[in-house]
Amino acid sequence: MADEDEPPILTAVSSSARQLYQLLRCINFSDKAHVQINDDGLKFSVDEASVMEGSAFLDKSLFTTFTFHAPSSPKHHSQNSDDEDDEDEEEDDLSSTPTFQISLPSLLETLQIFGLTDPNNNRPPWARDNPTSTVFSNNVLGMNNMCRISYDTAGSPLSIILTEATIRTTCNLSTYEAAFSEEIPFNRQSLAFKTIMRGSWLFDAVSELASTSPESLTLVARMSHGKPYFALSSSGDLGSARVEFNNNLTGRSGAPTLPPTNPNTDDPPTQPNLLETFQLSDPDTTLRSTYKFSQIQKAARAMSQATKVSIRADTQGVLSLQFMIEVETGKVSFVDFRFVPLVEDDGEEADETMVDGEGDETMAHSSGQEEDEDEM
Amino acid sequence: MRFKASIQNINIFTKLTASLNSLGPLAWVKLSDDQVCFTIIPEQGTQVWAVLSIDTIFDTYTVQSAAGNVINLEVPLTSLTRALKSAQNATSAQIRLTKKDNVPLLALTIVTPSSSNSYAAFPPQGIDSEDCFDVPLNKAFGGGSRETIVTQEVPVRVLGPDTVAGLHEPQCREPDVHIILPPLLQLKSISDRFTKLALAGSKPVSGTTATRTRLELAANMHGCLKMSIKTDAMSISSVWTDLNNPELDPTQVAGGEIGLAEHPSTRMKQLGTADGRSDEGWASVLIDGRDWGKVMSVGRLGGRVIACFCHDHALILYVYLPNENGEDESVLTYYISSYSS
Numbered sequence: 001m002a003d004e005d006e007p008p009i010l011t012a013v014s015s016s017a018r019q020l021y022q023l024l025r026c027i028n029f030s031d032k033a034h035v036q037i038n039d040d041g042l043k044f045s046v047d048e049a050s051v052m053e054g055s056a057f058l059d060k061s062l063f064t065t066f067t068f069h070a071p072s073s074p075k076h077h078s079q080n081s082d083d084e085d086d087e088d089e090e091e092d093d094l095s096s097t098p099t100f101q102i103s104l105p106s107l108l109e110t111l112q113i114f115g116l117t118d119p120n121n122n123r124p125p126w127a128r129d130n131p132t133s134t135v136f137s138n139n140v141l142g143m144n145n146m147c148r149i150s151y152d153t154a155g156s157p158l159s160i161i162l163t164e165a166t167i168r169t170t171c172n173l174s175t176y177e178a179a180f181s182e183e184i185p186f187n188r189q190s191l192a193f194k195t196i197m198r199g200s201w202l203f204d205a206v207s208e209l210a211s212t213s214p215e216s217l218t219l220v221a222r223m224s225h226g227k228p229y230f231a232l233s234s235s236g237d238l239g240s241a242r243v244e245f246n247n248n249l250t251g252r253s254g255a256p257t258l259p260p261t262n263p264n265t266d267d268p269p270t271q272p273n274l275l276e277t278f279q280l281s282d283p284d285t286t287l288r289s290t291y292k293f294s295q296i297q298k299a300a301r302a303m304s305q306a307t308k309v310s311i312r313a314d315t316q317g318v319l320s321l322q323f324m325i326e327v328e329t330g331k332v333s334f335v336d337f338r339f340v341p342l343v344e345d346d347g348e349e350a351d352e353t354m355v356d357g358e359g360d361e362t363m364a365h366s367s368g369q370e371e372d373e374d375e376m
Numbered sequence: 377m378r379f380k381a382s383i384q385n386i387n388i389f390t391k392l393t394a395s396l397n398s399l400g401p402l403a404w405v406k407l408s409d410d411q412v413c414f415t416i417i418p419e420q421g422t423q424v425w426a427v428l429s430i431d432t433i434f435d436t437y438t439v440q441s442a443a444g445n446v447i448n449l450e451v452p453l454t455s456l457t458r459a460l461k462s463a464q465n466a467t468s469a470q471i472r473l474t475k476k477d478n479v480p481l482l483a484l485t486i487v488t489p490s491s492s493n494s495y496a497a498f499p500p501q502g503i504d505s506e507d508c509f510d511v512p513l514n515k516a517f518g519g520g521s522r523e524t525i526v527t528q529e530v531p532v533r534v535l536g537p538d539t540v541a542g543l544h545e546p547q548c549r550e551p552d553v554h555i556i557l558p559p560l561l562q563l564k565s566i567s568d569r570f571t572k573l574a575l576a577g578s579k580p581v582s583g584t585t586a587t588r589t590r591l592e593l594a595a596n597m598h599g600c601l602k603m604s605i606k607t608d609a610m611s612i613s614s615v616w617t618d619l620n621n622p623e624l625d626p627t628q629v630a631g632g633e634i635g636l637a638e639h640p641s642t643r644m645k646q647l648g649t650a651d652g653r654s655d656e657g658w659a660s661v662l663i664d665g666r667d668w669g670k671v672m673s674v675g676r677l678g679g680r681v682i683a684c685f686c687h688d689h690a691l692i693l694y695v696y697l698p699n700e701n702g703e704d705e706s707v708l709t710y711y712i713s714s715y716s717s
Contacts, residue, residue, distance in 0.1 A: 079646075090697075092605075101607040103576075103610060105576045106573055106576060106609050106610045108571045109569055109572060110573070110578065110610075110612060113566060113569050113570075113614070157610075157611075166616055166617045166618045166619075167566075167613070167614055167615065167616050168614065168615045168617070168652070169566075169610070169612065169613065169614040170612065170613050170614075170615070171610060171612040171613075172610060172611045172612070173609065173610045174608065174609050174610055
């Protein structure tokens with residue numbers, strides 16, 4: 001290559017490897033991750049069998065320095081600050097958007113190489129072997145894990161340099177040719193359903209349903225008596241269970257079935273609406289689409305970390321979960337997941353009868369059981 | 377043949393045997409008038425030659441034998457470690473060599489304050505009654521505090537002088553680089569992560585037996601230590617700077633001042649830089665990641681460690697155990713041989 005003199009494609013310095021780790025950990029379900037670099041940041045995406053994909057966007061605001069030089073003659077760059085929108089353009093200007101694959105587990109391991117290294121941290125200062133920190137040293141400020149990411153030219157390794165006190169770790173991750181798997185198409189223009197809620201509530205619901213190790217998860221949304229109704233119901237060999245999110249404060253007793261699993265979700269009495277937004281393209285019908293439970297569960301880490309999650313389904317049933325994760329007060333980042341729905345087959349009918357009836361007896365029972373189990 | 381001692385420092389003794397045990401199941405223990413030697417020579421992997429001053433572990437120590445007051449024993453470390461574990465909260469512990477049914481044993485007599493149920497209305501009875509001496513237990517009923525006495529017996533083998541005559545500490549050429557290592561636990565947590573990384577990278581070949589991870593360790597005479605590992609998916613290295621290269625004592629080097637001037641480390645001082653960025657001046661060895669992790673377990677003893685690098689040949693670690701009165705130190709010497717690169 002003749003571009004010896006060219007500046008490196010990417011140099012980015014973050015003062016906290018932990019933040020990057022926190023975000024990337026959310027999509028840690030595959031060995032290889034695609035990395036795309038553009039002016040706005042770094043996008044890491046992983047997919048599974050083209051039916052599920054997850055991506056984490058490391059916005060350049062997460063870095064103290066972020067210098068990107070497009071490798072070839074740069075055409076236009078998408079100027080959208082919202083990462084939601086630039087996904088569409090990415091396909092267009094691939095020439096100036098370096099894309100490659102790296103081993104995600106390796107990257108994650110690297111990012112957390114420090115932090116637990118100092119055995120002294122557990123001890124009071126006077127018991128330490130060699131006092132390394134003073135009140136003025138960096139680790140007091142939480143600045144002890146500087147992380148520098150660089151990518152020189154196309155084909156060169158992605159190098160991560162971490163420094164802590166007098167230790168400097170350099171990790172060169174081999175980059176692989178991107179396997180151009182098509183992104184799961186999600187039609188933002190024709191949404192069938194959209195709701196926004198707290199990430200931890202979704203997490204609680206999914207972890208509650210997971211106890212019966214179900215195979216599928218069905219998302220049900222409708223307007224019932226002028227009020228939004230949203231439910232997640234799971235079914236598998238051991239039976240089925242359902243978690244309902246009701247937006248009425250004075251709901252029927254037993255109806256808001258969010259189980260009190262997580263102490264974090266101890267809601268104050270003046271609880272805001274569970275669902276911040278609730279839009280159905282067709283309020284008269286019930287939206288119902290089914291996904292593989294094990295796949296949804298892979299987003300659990302993101303759910304538990306997210307402050308908010310936007311749940312959207314397009315008219316084709318593709319589910320998009322967008323998580324807003326606060327890495328630091330005031331700084332938010334987004335992690336996206338998309339899921340292709342399961343093809344509705346014969347099993348669907350059984351499902352239908354169970355879910356359909358208002359205040360259905362069997363369902364009330366099954367969800368009641370869920371709660372009982374939980375309280376034991 | 378008599379050996380009897382009270383264990384003065386149960387904690388150190390336990391940690392020592394536990395970390396030695398990770399390298400091999402059997403130890404050759406040589407008890408003599410002025411020192412105790414633990415030697416581990418495993419089939420493969422790292423050899424340890426530990427020389428401890430008596431008072432590092434023992435107190436009121438007597439050893440007598442026909443062979444110049446030296447006793448050589450083959451001690452199963454797992455049993456010894458387990459026995460010592462029950463002495464964790466002991467007020468005192470004794471060790472002695474005895475015989476039972478013609479089997480030589482190391483008998484540990486451990487006295488622990490019986491704290492099991494101090495609020496119970498009835499004194500604990502029948503606990504460990506086989507191993508307990510009844511007398512002190514009964515005696516204690518009058519007073520407020522009770523003691524439990526546990527006797528642990530570790531079967532050992534007595535080795536004749538001619539058996540051990542053929543065992544010698546490995547000889548090695550003068551090291552190229554000697555350096556004081558950073559705290560071993562810190563080193564261990566990073567090296568463990570490295571091996572984990574390497575294993576994660578080589579996942580497809582999980583069928584092959586115990587994939588070996590080759591860790592490269594290097595150091596220069598300018599206070600830098602480098603640890604690195606390479607896999608298909610990645611290469612990673614950590615560099616420590618600002619470490620210490622202790623000065624050699626001319627009286628200890630063969631050839632005195634001249635020997636020192638010609639010492640390989642003096643030559644290595646000319647090469648390399650203190651920021652660890654130069655490619656020159658490194659003495660490196662290639663070692664097994666898992667084996668290294670086991671060696672690092674000695675870090676719990678919290679001693680000062682000097683590493684001697686013989687480029688492409690061997691790594692020797694001298695672990696100096698902390699000693700309160702600063703007298704003759706106890707040293708554990710680890711001999712780690714390098715894989716050829």
